[in-house]
Every structure is written in structure tokens, then in C-alpha cells.
Amino acid sequence: MTLTPGESVTVEATDALCQKGWTAAELLSSPDRLTTPLLYGRPATWAQALDHVAARLEEVRAAHGPDGVAVFGGGGLTNEKAYQLGKFARVALGTSQIDYNGRFCMSSAAAASIRAFGADRGMPFPVTDLAEADVVLVAGGNPAETMPPLVRQFAAPALIVIDPRRTATARLAALHLQPTPGTDLALALGLLHLAIAEDAVDTAYIGRRTTGFDAVRTSVSSWWPERVERLTGVPVAAMRQAVQMLKNADKAVVLTGRGAEQHAKGTDTVTAFINLALAFGLPGTPGSGYGCVTGQGNGQGGREHGQKADQLPGYRKIDDPAARAHVASVWGVDPDSLPGPGRSAYELLDALGTEEGPKAMLLFGSNPVVSAPASARVTERLKALDLLVVVDFVPSETARIAHVVLPSTQWAEENGTMTNLEGRVQLRRQAIDPPEGVKTDLEIIQELARRLGHDWPAEPREVFDELRLASQGGTADYAGITYERDGVFWPCPAPDHPGTPRMFLDRFHTPDGLARFVPVEHRAADEEADVDYPxxxxxxxxxxxxxxxxxxxxxxxxxxxxxxxxxxxxxxxxxxxxxxxxxxxxxxxxxxxxxxxxxxxxxxxxxxxxxxxxxxxxxxxxxxxxxxxxxxxxxxxxxxxxxxxx
Incomplete structure (x- = not known):
């Protein structure tokens, strides 16, 4: 496959910004830029706004308990912000009601990877491995538009794309499979059925590095290709071609995107594609593997360090006593005082303002009025709150209905680390000065925490050093990563450790070191087309x-x-x-x-x-x-x- 100018429009479009010579300041400039706190629609001083927020939070907690207050974060926050926001919710507010918009992005892929491999890092190998592969299968992803620089890695391999639309990525593919929406799981089962029937699976790898294959082989035996074609609309010949391409490849990668993951059966759909990758012997093999294409700037670090309702820093489970004890020791609190797990993102948004739900919410780095499912209902729930505080740099649709809006700095105006889709921790350095009158998210958290009786740092390096301690020994171990060691892959347990560009080469993160085949069954979408909605x-x-x-x-x-x-x-x-x-x-x-x-x-x-x-x-x-x-x-x-x- 060759990327020509006509096909690579999205890569060229990204380059156009640089060719124009636009600076970060010009890209961030906006006539709508917020530079003054807004208190019920009117300009206020920072002291007035923060005093009001802290007082109202205390009133809500006194009347409704700690879970009367909720926190909602974003996958675009730096590692430092994500960490400090999780700490603020659980220590300063004592609430279990925290989640983030990354739940809408890759939670299904994470759950599937954990039950198959024992750990999840999104893409557990460097993105440069994609360029070395012979075949890359992308199920439900469109990186040509959502992540244009990644497409440069697709110049060498033959590309198989599974998507109901002929997207910009599908136009680059050697083979495009176009299933009926909601049938990706059936298609993955059919591909594995064909791989087994045509003796394309790697039996030596399966015996050496996996467990559970016999149960999966039995479960896919009924998914013969003609049945799959009737259900998905994908021709049998196209399915056979995909299997042969994977069989003949010395190195191959299977990737899933949000098109495969954002379903009520998303975990099982991703599991089916992981089963396919395991059958071909790809995960944990140099130059091959399975990975998911994340959807936000810090989709990895945003969830690893405490924004999810069920997780503590280091990708630790909040219901694990040892995890609670470790993080509590870093925070200087009693492990029993750490609340959770709480509601997941949509369940949290849908409970706002109800009799049993939170009455106040702090919202950082997200715009659920636009991005949440059934967003009209979510908007009504947000409007039902006694207090909605939004931290943003423009008046987003959610900010426009907030009681308090706090103006924050943006990516080029502050320091901080991000963890990219391949698990590499990168230092993002401040390039320009922020407008006068705005604060960083860390400064806003610091000021609110101080008003609630806690003295915490707001300097990113200090927060990151504490994050390193809190993550130490966890799955996502950042203990050996510093601001001076930019670009290291986690896990990195010590300063002299080189980091881990490729996970699972020797063993998977399971008790016995073996990857798990997991049987899954196709089921219809929660809502099928019918006479009324055809x-x-x-x-x-x-x-x-x-x-x-x-x-x-x-x-x-x-x-x-x-x-x-x-x-x-x-x-x-x-x-x-x-x-x-x-x-x-x-x-x-x-x-x-x-x-x-x-x-x-x-x-x-x-x-x-x-x-x-x-x-x-x-x-x-x-x-x-x-x-x-x-x-x-x-x-x-x-x-x-x-x-x-x-």
C-alpha cells in the first residue's frame, strides 16, 4: 500500500497547520476565551468564586453526605491533573462519585485486555511496530481522521479495515469489510471459525502461551461463514481473504477502535478480536500483537491514576485492600477512609440531581452536554444540580449552564506529562504564557483543597513525584520515570530501569503467565432497526x-x-x-x-x-x-x- 497525496488528505491537512506557520498562541487564541471566573453568569474575583464553591460544597456534604458531591474528569487532562483530581475527590471531598469521559472511549478494550492478558496498556508495543508488520487489521477505528500521525505507520503493511463506512482509513485499505452496525462480534467469531477450519491458527503458540482454546474452538463452531454473511452482510469471499492475509503474514497486528468498543457488548466484541489475535499467535510476539487505538490525548494516564470510579493510582483496583493500604500511606490517610467504588460515567451523570444522586458536581476537561449518550437527558440532569462548577477555557455548551465557571490554562500554557497510546510517558513543556487572570487546573484544585483543610502542591513536578510514589508497585508503575527521563514506557519500577516498550514478551500479567482465551457469544444490538425506526x-x-x-x-x-x-x-x-x-x-x-x-x-x-x-x-x-x-x-x-x- 502506498500513501499518495490524494489518499493521504488527513495527514496533509495536519501538516497544513505547520505550513501556514501558525503558532501555539494563534491556535489557542479565541474571542470566546475565558479569563475571569463567572459566578451565576457574572464576573467575579477568584477569591469570590472559590470561596463560594468551597462553601456550597460543604453545605451539600453536610446535608447529603460526601456522596452528595460528584467529580467528573476528562481523558485530556495531564497525568498530574488526573492524579490530583482523584485524590481531591476521595480525600478532600470523601466522595466515591468520580468518573471521567474516558469511560466513553476505551473502557471495553481495557476490560477485555485485563481478562485476556491480566493487564491493559492500550497498545502494548511501540507504534513503530505497525510499520514493520505485514498486515494490520483495524476493527472499528478511523485513525486517518482521529489520529493522522499514526497513519504514517500504515504505509508499509497491507491494511484490513472493518467499518460500516468507507472512512478515510478504509480508503487506504487493501481489504474493507463493511458489516451491519452492531455485528462486529459475529464477524470476529466467523473469522476465527474460518481460521480454525482452514488450519491457519498457530497451534504451537496456543499450546505454549495460552489457556482456554478448546472452549473457544467449541463456541465458534456454529459460526460458519454463510451464517455470518447473512447476519453481517460481509461476503464469505472477503472473510476468507482476511483470514488468508493474516495466515500468510510473518508479522501482524490486530487493532480495535471505538467502533468495536462503544457497544453494550463492547467487552465481548473486543474479546472476540483478542481471541482471533491469540489464535494467530500475535500478542507477546515481537513485531506483532493486539492493541486498541485510544481516543483522547491522555486516554492512558487519565484512567491509570484515579479518575475512574473503581481505580486508584497505578491502575490499582479500589476494592483491593493492599492497593488501598499503599495509596493511603502515600496520602497520609486511613485506608478505610477511601470511598468507592462509585457509579460509572453515564450512571453518574444520569443520577445527578435525583433523590439518591449527587446534588453538586465539579467538572474538569469534559463537555457532556455534547459528548454523553442520550445527551438531552444528561443536560436535564446537569440542570437539576444545586451546584455545577465547570473548569474550561471557552464557554462550552456545558459551561453555559453552569452556576460557576472557572477559567483554566490549556496545553501550551503549562507543564505536565501525558501518556500516549503506546504507554510512553511524555513531558509536555510550557510554550507560551497564559492570559492574565487564568489558573491551572492544579492551582484550582489546590485552592479548593486549601479551603477544605488540605495543603497540597500545585507545581506539576511535585505532583508527579507524588504520583510516582502512589503508582509504585502497581500495574502502571511510574516510579522510575522522572521529568528528566522523557519518553519512557511504563511499567518502569526504578530510575535505572529502561522502561517496557513491549509488554508480554516473556509472560502475560496473569498468575500463571498465560493469556486467556475467553468464549463469547454474539447478541443483537440493544436496539435494532424496526418498522417505526427503520x-x-x-x-x-x-x-x-x-x-x-x-x-x-x-x-x-x-x-x-x-x-x-x-x-x-x-x-x-x-x-x-x-x-x-x-x-x-x-x-x-x-x-x-x-x-x-x-x-x-x-x-x-x-x-x-x-x-x-x-x-x-x-x-x-x-x-x-x-x-x-x-x-x-x-x-x-x-x-x-x-x-x-x-
Whole structure:
């Protein structure tokens, strides 16, 4: 495969920003930039705003107990912020009600990796291994738009892409499998059935490095290719071609993205692809492996160090007595005082303002009015709070309904570490001075903690050094990483340890060192298309509007980004509904209605429509049904109906 200028538009679009000579200051400048705290919509001093927030938090805790207050974080926060926010929730507030938007990103892949390998690092090998592979299979990912620099690693291998849409990534593929939304799990089972039937599996590896294969072989025996084709719409010949490509590869990688993970059966779907990778002998083999493509700037560190409801720093489980004892010793508190686990992200948002739920929330680095599933319902829950405090640098849709808004610095205006998708911890150095009047998130946490009786540092290096102690001995061990040792892979247990670029080479992180095959069964999506709602709906990201998009609209013209919401539909469906390109289309699900401009494209299945989620509206339609293991909502498939707006 060769990346030509015509095919590599997303990589070129990213480069265009540099070619224009734009500086970080220009990229961050915005007429909407917040530089003054807002107290019920009016400018206030920092002392007024912080005093008010601290007093109201104390009142809510006194009236409703510690769990009357909730904290919601973001996967884009630095490691230092994620760590300090988790500590603030559990020590200063004493609440178990903390989670973060990364729950909406890769929690299913994490759960599947932990039960197969005993640990999860997203991509447990360097991204440069992708360029050395002969074949890379990407299930439900579109890195050409969501992570353009990664696509440079796809220049050498043959690419297999599984996606209902012919995305920018699928256009680069040697083979594109286009299943009905919600049937990825059945397709993975069918591919493994074919691999076993055609004697393509690595029996020596299976016997030496895994356990449980016999049960999985029995479980996939009924998923013969013709059955899978009827269910998924993927031709048998295409499935056989995929299996042969993997069989003939000396080195191969299987990757899952949010398209495979954001389902109410996401953990089982990812497990099925891990089973496929294990059958071919890929995980823990140099140059090969399984990994997931994370979706946010610090999707790794954001969850490793305490933002998730069930985790403590170092990727420790909060219900593990030894984990509680270690972290409590670093924090100087009684292990029994650490609360949790609490509600997962959507369950937490859905409980806000209810009789049994939190009455106040602090929100850092997230915009759930746009990004949460069933977002209209979530918006109403946020509005029901007695106190909503949002920390942001622009007036996001969530900030606009907050009681208190605190202006914060952004990525180029502060120091801190990030952990990228391959587990490499990188120091992000301050490049420009922040506007006068704003504080870092760490300073905001410090000021609130001080008002609640705690004296904590706000200097990133000091916080990171404490994080190193808290993570020591955990799965995500950062003890040997310092600001001077930039670019080290975790785990790194000591200053003289080189770090771990490739995990699982000698053994997996299980008691016996063996990877686990886990039998899983396909089941229908929580909501199938029917007579009333006859079309499948799916959503995702597009280039430039990476999250909620408000900050990136200035640069949208450089990358030909849409200035408005749109609905992508197939020409056959458009003809059936008498919709032409440019028409305004109303899309309705059982949870709400949204409008967008029609885009007619044969890149999508005729039974499916797509909308980007960056504008307020698309996630009103999505289904909040939760994966029983990961608590991941079913973002990627629901049933809708369409009509042209007169």
C-alpha cells in the first residue's frame, strides 16, 4: 500500500497547520476565551468564586453526605491533573462519585485486555511496530481522521479495515469489510471459525502461551461463514481473504477502535478480536500483537491514576485492600477512609440531581452536554444540580449552564506529562504564557483543597513525584520515570530501569503467565432497526472537530471541515426518502430529534446513516444501554427514522 497525496488528505491537512506557520498562541487564541471566573453568569474575583464553591460544597456534604458531591474528569487532562483530581475527590471531598469521559472511549478494550492478558496498556508495543508488520487489521477505528500521525505507520503493511463506512482509513485499505452496525462480534467469531477450519491458527503458540482454546474452538463452531454473511452482510469471499492475509503474514497486528468498543457488548466484541489475535499467535510476539487505538490525548494516564470510579493510582483496583493500604500511606490517610467504588460515567451523570444522586458536581476537561449518550437527558440532569462548577477555557455548551465557571490554562500554557497510546510517558513543556487572570487546573484544585483543610502542591513536578510514589508497585508503575527521563514506557519500577516498550514478551500479567482465551457469544444490538425506526444510526469523529469542536472552528477551513452538523446517507436511501444533497434532514430516535444537512455518499451502507458528534445534538439520539462489564454505553448503533425538513 502506498500513501499518495490524494489518499493521504488527513495527514496533509495536519501538516497544513505547520505550513501556514501558525503558532501555539494563534491556535489557542479565541474571542470566546475565558479569563475571569463567572459566578451565576457574572464576573467575579477568584477569591469570590472559590470561596463560594468551597462553601456550597460543604453545605451539600453536610446535608447529603460526601456522596452528595460528584467529580467528573476528562481523558485530556495531564497525568498530574488526573492524579490530583482523584485524590481531591476521595480525600478532600470523601466522595466515591468520580468518573471521567474516558469511560466513553476505551473502557471495553481495557476490560477485555485485563481478562485476556491480566493487564491493559492500550497498545502494548511501540507504534513503530505497525510499520514493520505485514498486515494490520483495524476493527472499528478511523485513525486517518482521529489520529493522522499514526497513519504514517500504515504505509508499509497491507491494511484490513472493518467499518460500516468507507472512512478515510478504509480508503487506504487493501481489504474493507463493511458489516451491519452492531455485528462486529459475529464477524470476529466467523473469522476465527474460518481460521480454525482452514488450519491457519498457530497451534504451537496456543499450546505454549495460552489457556482456554478448546472452549473457544467449541463456541465458534456454529459460526460458519454463510451464517455470518447473512447476519453481517460481509461476503464469505472477503472473510476468507482476511483470514488468508493474516495466515500468510510473518508479522501482524490486530487493532480495535471505538467502533468495536462503544457497544453494550463492547467487552465481548473486543474479546472476540483478542481471541482471533491469540489464535494467530500475535500478542507477546515481537513485531506483532493486539492493541486498541485510544481516543483522547491522555486516554492512558487519565484512567491509570484515579479518575475512574473503581481505580486508584497505578491502575490499582479500589476494592483491593493492599492497593488501598499503599495509596493511603502515600496520602497520609486511613485506608478505610477511601470511598468507592462509585457509579460509572453515564450512571453518574444520569443520577445527578435525583433523590439518591449527587446534588453538586465539579467538572474538569469534559463537555457532556455534547459528548454523553442520550445527551438531552444528561443536560436535564446537569440542570437539576444545586451546584455545577465547570473548569474550561471557552464557554462550552456545558459551561453555559453552569452556576460557576472557572477559567483554566490549556496545553501550551503549562507543564505536565501525558501518556500516549503506546504507554510512553511524555513531558509536555510550557510554550507560551497564559492570559492574565487564568489558573491551572492544579492551582484550582489546590485552592479548593486549601479551603477544605488540605495543603497540597500545585507545581506539576511535585505532583508527579507524588504520583510516582502512589503508582509504585502497581500495574502502571511510574516510579522510575522522572521529568528528566522523557519518553519512557511504563511499567518502569526504578530510575535505572529502561522502561517496557513491549509488554508480554516473556509472560502475560496473569498468575500463571498465560493469556486467556475467553468464549463469547454474539447478541443483537440493544436496539435494532424496526418498522417505526427503520434505519441504523452511528456516530463518530471527523478531522478538526476532534471533541466538541468549539475550539477548532477557526482552523476548520484548513482541513475542509464542515461548519455545521450533517447527515451522511447512501444514494439509495436518499432516493427512497426524496432527499437531495444539501437538504435539511430531521433524524429521530426514541430519545430525541436532531437536524443536519444531507450529504449523499456511497461510502456508507444503504441501511445506515452517520453523524459526527461534535455539535450539540447527535448524541441526543444515541443509546445509553450499558455494557455489563465495562459500563460502556452503546454509542455506535441505535435505530432512527429520517425525513426531509420542508
Amino acid at each position: 434505519v441504523y444510526f452511528t456516530t463518530g469523529r471527523v478531522l478538526a472537530h476532534y471533541q466538541s469542536g468549539a475550539q477548532t472552528r477557526r482552523i476548520a477551513p484548513l482541513v475542509e471541515a464542515s461548519p455545521e452538523p450533517y447527515v451522511e446517507l447512501h444514494p439509495d436511501l436518499a432516493e427512497q426518502l426524496a432527499i437531495a444533497a444539501g437538504d435539511l434532514v430531521r433524524v429521530s430516535s426514541r430519545r430525541g430529534t436532531v437536524e443536519g444537512v444531507a450529504r449523499i455518499s456511497d461510502a456508507i451502507r444503504s441501511d445506515t446513516v452517520f453523524m459526527p458528534f461534535h455539535w450539540e445534538g447527535a448524541n441526543r439520539l444515541t443509546n445509553p444501554a450499558l455494557d455489563p462489564t465495562s459500563r460502556m454505553p452503546e454509542f455506535k448503533v441505535c435505530a432512527v427514522k429520517l425525513e426531509k425538513v420542508a
